[in-house]
Amino acid sequence: MLNLITNQQMRMADAYTCENLKIPSVDLMEKAAIAFVKAFISYCNPEREVYIIVGKGNNGGDGLAIARLLHQTGFKNIKVYILEKFNSESNDFVINYERLKQTEVPILHCTALNDLPPTFDVAIDAILGSGFNRELDLFFTSIFKHINTNSNFIVSVDVPSGCNVDSFNYNSYNGIRAQLTISFQRPKFFFTLPESQMVTEDFEVVDIGLSQEYIQSITSEYLWVDKEAAKSLLPRRKKFTHKGTYGHVLVCAGSPHMRGASLLCAKAVLKTGAGLITLLTNSDFFPFVNVLAPELMTKNINQFKDINLEKFSSIAIGPGLGTDEKAKELVHYFLRQNTPLVLDADALNVLQLEDFPKNPHESLIITPHVNEFDRLFGQHESWYERLQTAKKSAEKLKIIIVLKNQYTYICTPNGKVFINSTGNPAMAQGGMGDALTGCIAALLARGLNPQEAAILGCFIHGYTGDKLAQHYEVVSPSLLIDNLPKSLLDISKVE
Numbered sequence: 198m199l200n201l202i203t204n205q206q207m208r209m210a211d212a213y214t215c216e217n218l219k220i221p222s223v224d225l226m227e228k229a230a231i232a233f234v235k236a237f238i239s240y241c242n243p244e245r246e247v248y249i250i251v252g253k254g255n256n257g258g259d260g261l262a263i264a265r266l267l268h269q270t271g272f273k274n275i276k277v278y279i280l281e282k283f284n285s286e287s288n289d290f291v292i293n294y295e296r297l298k299q300t301e302v303p304i305l306h307c308t309a310l311n312d313l314p315p316t317f318d319v320a321i322d323a324i325l326g327s328g329f330n331r332e333l334d335l336f337f338t339s340i341f342k343h344i345n346t347n348s349n350f351i352v353s354v355d356v357p358s359g360c361n362v363d364s365f366n367y368n369s370y371n372g373i374r375a376q377l378t379i380s381f382q383r384p385k386f387f388f389t390l391p392e393s394q395m396v397t398e399d400f401e402v403v404d405i406g407l408s409q410e411y412i413q414s415i416t417s418e419y420l421w422v423d424k425e426a427a428k429s430l431l432p433r434r435k436k437f438t439h440k441g442t443y444g445h446v447l448v449c450a451g452s453p454h455m456r457g458a459s460l461l462c463a464k465a466v467l468k469t470g471a472g473l474i475t476l477l478t479n480s481d482f483f484p485f486v487n488v489l490a491p492e493l494m495t496k497n498i499n500q501f502k503d504i505n506l507e508k509f510s511s512i513a514i515g516p517g518l519g520t521d522e523k524a525k526e527l528v529h530y531f532l533r534q535n536t537p538l539v540l541d542a543d544a545l546n547v548l549q550l551e552d553f554p555k556n557p558h559e560s561l562i563i564t565p566h567v568n569e570f571d572r573l574f575g576q577h578e579s580w581y582e583r584l585q586t587a588k589k590s591a592e593k594l595k596i597i598i599v600l601k602n603q604y605t606y607i608c609t610p611n612g613k614v615f616i617n618s619t620g621n622p623a624m625a626q627g628g629m630g631d632a633l634t635g636c637i638a639a640l641l642a643r644g645l646n647p648q649e650a651a652i653l654g655c656f657i658h659g660y661t662g663d664k665l666a667q668h669y670e671v672v673s674p675s676l677l678i679d680n681l682p683k684s685l686l687d688i689s690k691v692e
């Protein structure tokens with residue numbers, strides 16, 4: 198898991214790295230520029246006109262180093278514009294200014310808006326970075342507006358200029374609006390909130406060689422789940438194991454109008470590697486289940502109280518369950534048992550906040566999307582507020598709340614928020630949540646604790662979607678489910 202850190206902490210990591218790893222700050226800037234360029238060239242053809250607009254702090258210094266390196270890489274149409282409204286220049290800016298002057302890259306000076314070109318093909322924004330620390334004056338806001346309105350493609354260095362990622366003001370943003378931000382060392386927590394779309398449509402993170410040891414020693418409430426973290430959670434299949442080793446999942450799902458949801462969920466359980474799966478549904482559906490997914494066993498949903506729960510390692514309830522009295526009774530019944538439980542969709546729709554057990558057994562996971570979450574926990578004005586509610590509620594109710602989002606938040610009873618790094622818009626299709634519920638329930642059955650199952654379930658689900666999105670414009674839940682075993686294998690092989 199990677200700690201996500203604030204601007205202030207990033208500065209400390211910067212200072213620590215220079216001092217303890219004996220890397221001069223200008224060399225760190227060079228590393229940052231090299232890493233930026235490596236990422237940038239995959240988005241931009243070297244024939245395009247690239248305008249690099251720089252301030253005079255270290256973000257500007259990065260911009261100057263980037264200009265020199267892009268020139269060396271073969272970019273022919275580069276121009277650098279230095280904004281002159283800064284009180285002082287950073288040392289590393291000055292060093293890179295001298296270095297850039299040794300090249301043929303044109304350097305122009307901008308003291309007023311009309312010193313800038315009327316349009317930009319590609320604009321690299323290296324004006325203000327994490328040092329942005331006060332109100333923007335008219336000079337900056339008019340320049341930002343001009344770049345925002347007249348560029349084909351804006352790429353920001355580290356952070357869009359004028360955006361304070363640690364205390365974002367949602368109501369009056371007047372900084373750069375980038376298509377892409379290439380940030381240094383760690384994702385910015387703010388970019389995981391949907392509101393960050395007004396600041397940058399996408400982001401990428403590059404390693405610039407800051408001390409990982411130092412960054413990981415900082416206490417952070419936000420943790421980024423990457424592939425390595427996922428691998429560390431995936432239990433290895435050992436010799437002499439059998440279906441009993443991998444647990445038995447009970448899937449309670451599928452009202453007459455939504456049979457498909459129950460199959461998607463149960464098939465996701467199957468493909469995430471649980472040993473045995475029983476689908477608890479209406480008996481008239483049994484023959485279809487046998488044909489469509491012969492691995493599944495079935496039980497009659499009307500007799501749910503007769504089930505011997507000792508046989509089951511986990512239960513998934515909700516996909517297409519319906520919201521009638523029978524569904525409600527079933528959800529309440531299973532909520533009072535001790536078997537690890539994942540509640541999704543209609544299982545959440547039939548609950549009120551006060552229905553959650555007063556003495557939680559700490560193995561309850563709920564997986565709401567935004568509407569399900571707000572219905573249960575109240576309306577929220579922003580995603581930041583919603584996340585704070587999720588965080589507090591997970592602590593208070595002692596449950597895991599998987600708040601689904603482009604970057605899904607997994608809030609745990611100990612106040613941590615794990616942020617899932619995988620998933621993409623090609624996966625936006627009904628049934629995708631049913632698959633996620635199945636993934637998590639299967640991992641619970643395979644012996645992971647609820648926190649681990651939620652983290653790995655979200656990761657593997659999104660990872661599969663990401664792999665498929667490289668080949669398909671839309672990724673259906675069925676396609677995703679079929680590919681889960683391949684993703685599990687992939688992840689188990691991370692070096």
Ligand SMILES: NC(=O)C1=CN([C@@H]2O[C@H](COP(=O)(O)OP(=O)(O)OC[C@H]3O[C@@H](n4cnc5c(N)ncnc54)[C@H](O)[C@@H]3O)[C@@H](O)[C@H]2O)[C@H](O)CC1
Pocket residue numbers: 207208210211225226229252253254255256257258259283285287324325326327328329330331332333334337354355356381405407
């Ligand atoms: N993360 C790292 O370890 C590294 C980061 N690098 C880059 O450095 C910037 C941060 O640089 P810094 O010099 O601290 O600040 P800025 O360049 O963002 O700002 C410079 C300058 O601007 C002044 N200023 C701030 N706000 C305003 C304003 N509203 N109006 C006018 N002027 C303003 C401020 O006083 C400063 O003087 C980071 O983002 C990375 O891009 C390193 O290169 C590599 C290591």
Ligand SMILES: [K+]
Pocket residue numbers: 256322323324325326353354355356357358
């Ligand atoms: K910037």
